[in-house]
Every structure is written in C-alpha cells, then in structure tokens.
Amino acid sequence: MNKIDKIKLASSYLFVHLSQQWVLMSGLGSCKPSLVCALVNWQCNFKCYFCFHPYYGKREILSLEDWQRILSQLRSWLGTFRMNFLGGEPFLRNDFIDILAHARKLGIMSGITTNASLITEEIAKELSKLDLFSVGISIDGIKAETHEYARGCPGMFDKAMAGIANLKKYCKPDMKIVIRTIIMEKNIDEIIPIVNWIKDWGLTGVIIQPLDYAPILNPVPPPGETLPVDFEKWIKTYSENQVKDLNKIDILCDELIAMKKEGAPILNEPGALEIIKEYFHNPTIRIAQKCQAGVQNFMIVPNGDVHTCVNTVAFEPIGNLKTASPKEIWTSEKAKKTREDIRKCERTCLFFSHAKRSLIDKAKMFIRYI
Ligand SMILES: C[S@@+](CC[C@H](N)C(=O)[O-])C[C@H]1O[C@@H](n2cnc3c(N)ncnc32)[C@H](O)[C@@H]1O
Ligand code: SF4
Numbered sequence: 001m002n003k004i005d006k007i008k009l010a011s012s013y014l015f016v017h018l019s020q021q022w023v024l025m026s027g028l029g030s031c032k033p034s035l036v037c038a039l040v041n042w043q044c045n046f047k048c049y050f051c052f053h054p055y056y057g058k059r060e061i062l063s064l065e066d067w068q069r070i071l072s073q074l075r076s077w078l079g080t081f082r083m084n085f086l087g088g089e090p091f092l093r094n095d096f097i098d099i100l101a102h103a104r105k106l107g108i109m110s111g112i113t114t115n116a117s118l119i120t121e122e123i124a125k126e127l128s129k130l131d132l133f134s135v136g137i138s139i140d141g142i143k144a145e146t147h148e149y150a151r152g153c154p155g156m157f158d159k160a161m162a163g164i165a166n167l168k169k170y171c172k173p174d175m176k177i178v179i180r181t182i183i184m185e186k187n188i189d190e191i192i193p194i195v196n197w198i199k200d201w202g203l204t205g206v207i208i209q210p211l212d213y214a215p216i217l218n219p220v221p222p223p224g225e226t227l228p229v230d231f232e233k234w235i236k237t238y239s240e241n242q243v244k245d246l247n248k249i250d251i252l253c254d255e256l257i258a259m260k261k262e263g264a265p266i267l268n269e270p271g272a273l274e275i276i277k278e279y280f281h282n283p284t285i286r287i288a289q290k291c292q293a294g295v296q297n298f299m300i301v302p303n304g305d306v307h308t309c310v311n312t313v314a315f316e317p318i319g320n321l322k323t324a325s326p327k328e329i330w331t332s333e334k335a336k337k338t339r340e341d342i343r344k345c346e347r348t349c350l351f352f353s354h355a356k357r358s359l360i361d362k363a364k365m366f367i368r369y370i
Pocket of ligand 2: 044045046047048051052053054087088089115138151
C-alpha cells in the first residue's frame with residue numbers, strides 16, 4: 001500500500017466515520033459502511049468448540065463470478081475501502097486466491113482471517129503477489145495442547161506456526177500479520193506469553209477477543225434448515241470454558257494495558273480492554289448507548305445474504321447480493337428498519353466492544369494500523 005493510498009483510505013475513513021456518527025445520533029441522513037467483511041464459505045477443516053462452522057456441511061455458496069461482480073459493485077459504490085475475507089476456513093475454497101486477485105485488480109485493500117493450517121509455501125507465494133493489507137491468524141495458546149484443545153484438531157498448532165513462518169518468508173514485510181486470540185479458562189495464563197512470542201517473531205500484534213456465545217457470532221442457517229448441534233452439550237462446554245476467576249481477568253487486562261503503554265504489540269485500545277474487564281464482572285452490562293453495528297457493518301455470508309449485526313439470530317438479513325446490488329441493499333427500506341432496531345438494541349455484545357471507542361481512539365488505532 002503506497003502513501004497516496006494510505007492518505008485516501010484515512011480521509012475516506014474519517015468522512016465515513018463522521019457521517020455514521022451523525023446517522024447514529026440523529027437517526028437521519030445516510031452513511032456508508034466502514035467494516036465490510038465477506039464469509040466466502042460455510043465449511044471448516046477445524047472443530048473449534050465455540051464455533052458453528054464445523055456443522056454446516058455442503059450448502060449454497062456464491063460462485064467466483066458472483067464474487068467478482070459483487071467486488072466490482074462494492075468498489076464503485078465505496079471508492080477506496082478495506083475489506084476482510086473469512087469463512088469458515090477461506091482457504092478451503094480452491095478459487096479463494098482468484099477472489100483475492102480480483103479484489104487486488106480493483107484496488108480493494110484486502111485482509112484475511114484464517115486458521116493458517118492451509119498456508120503452505122505455495123499458497124504463501126501466491127499471497128505475496130496480492131499486496132494484502134493484513135492476514136489475521138487465530139491462535140488460542142502458546143502451548144500446542146491449549147491451541148489444539150480449543151481448535152479441536154490435533155497437530156494443527158505446528159501447521160499454524162508453519163503457515164505463519166511461510167507468510168513471513170514470502171510476503172512483503174509491510175503486510176500485517178495479526179494474531180487473534182480468544183480469552184478462555186484454559187489459556188488465561190498464556191495470553192502474556194502470546195504477546196511476548198508475537199514480539200519475538202516480529203508480528204504486527206494481537207487482538208484479544210472474549211469468548212462469546214456462538215449463536216451470536218456464527219451465521220445461522222436460513223429458516224427451515226437446522227444444524228446438527230447438540231445445544232445442551234454445546235452450552236455446557238461454553239460455560240466450562242468461560243473464565244471463572246474475575247481477579248485473573250482484572251490482573252490480565254491491567255497488565256495488557258501497562259504493556260501496551262510500554263509499546264507491546266497489543267492492538268486492542270485500552271478502552272476496549274477496560275470493557276472486557278467490566279463485561280466479566282457484569283455480563284449484562286450495556287456497552288454503548290447506541291449500537292454502531294447498523295451504520296458500520298456490511299457482512300456478506302456465503303450464500304450472499306447481507307447482515308449488519310453479527311447476531312444473525314436476532315436480526316434477519318437486509319437483502320441478498322444475488323438479486324440486488326450492495327448499494328440497493330444498504331439503502332433499502334428493510335436496511336433502514338433494521339438500522340433503527342439495532343440502534344435501540346439492548347443486548348450485551350462483546351464482539352463490538354470497540355463500539356465505545358472515541359473518534360480519537362479510532363484515529364490512533366487507524367494510524368498505528370496503517
Ligand atoms: C469464524 S472464524 C473464521 C476464520 C478462520 N476459520 C479462523 O478461525 O480464523 C473468525 C474468528 O472468529 C472467532 N470466533 C469464532 N467463534 C467465536 C466465539 N464463539 N467467541 C469468540 N470468537 C469466536 C475465531 O477465533 C476467529 O478468530
Ligand atoms: S473458528 Fe475458524 S477454525 Fe474454528 S471452526 Fe470456526 S471457522 Fe473453523
């Protein structure tokens with residue numbers, strides 16, 4: 001990404017943020033989304049205990065041609081923008097590199113979130129040609145057994161580490177390699193060692209995410225379709241893995257804030273780490289006065305449905321990209337109604353803990369990130 005692109009991205013981000021705040025506060029006017037993400041498939045090669053993707057099986061997904069059309073439409077609507085591709089596991093799609101190549105051709109700044117198990121030397125070489133903005137890799141433990149407990153697959157810690165090494169070997173040094181880690185009972189003592197490992201390996205940083213309730217974070221199938229999930233068992237595992245000792249959470253978050261002030265590679269803003277602390281003490285806490293999801297998120301799920309809130313149980317899709325353009329969907333009556341409902345939503349939602357960030361926090365994060 002050259003300097004001019006960075007300036008263009010920063011100024012369009014500022015403008016979009018201000019218009020989003022206006023729409024959020026007044027309920028009037030219009031804005032464009034700033035968090036565009038694309039789930040390119042339902043399936044995954046992992047069995048993370050907190051995720052629904054391992055249960056999806058084969059079902060409808062957008063084709064390469066669909067993605068090429070949608071990316072072109074997004075580019076002409078949003079101008080300079082950044083988007084993130086994920087899944088399921090995106091590298092399970094044979095044409096994933098072709099999707100990314102089309103995004104690059106259009107000048108879209110792309111990021112990926114992956115479990116890294118499929119980033120072989122060949123794939124890393126392909127990725128090196130794509131000028132990616134960032135690759136986010138989910139790592140939940142510094143010990144193989146901890147990561148593999150969470151991810152449900154033996155042998156995958158070494159594969160993920162090999163994937164990271166391949167990216168470092170072949171991709172340009174300005175491509176961000178961001179580690180995404182969920183805090184849970186089993187790994188709470190490994191979070192600081194993960195930060196130190198990131199520093200030693202020269203990776204960009206870590207984003208820490210609390211363990212959230214899966215039906216909120218994973219898209220649910222369309223009405224009439226069910227997932228073969230044993231919910232009772234699932235809720236038991238989820239509860240067992242939630243951190244119990246609140247003192248440990250307080251100490252961890254305080255230490256992370258102090259380390260960040262000393263320059264440690266931690267990408268959560270201090271305000272967001274304070275929210276994590278508050279949340280564990282009071283899980284029904286209201287995080288933001290008005291939720292920003294409706295004005296900032298444009299989340300495309302594999303069949304082309306578009307959501308604004310990640311809670312696809314509570315809020316229906318606002319449209320489908322097979323039958324309408326991104327702009328038509330975002331400005332539709334259904335989107336307006338959903339935006340109004342989300343603005344009033346009173347659920348606790350840690351996924352958007354950054355919702356409480358000030359403009360200054362966002363600007364600092366953005367400047368550091370580019
Ligand atoms: C759904 S995954 C898809 C991309 C890829 N398969 C991966 O694991 O990175 C995207 C991110 O959501 C996180 N995630 C999934 N379910 C979660 C949950 N219940 N609570 C917190 N984070 C979750 C994963 O750890 C990962 O960082
Ligand atoms: S979190 Fe990612 S790696 Fe784990 S099952 Fe879900 S999609 Fe797969």
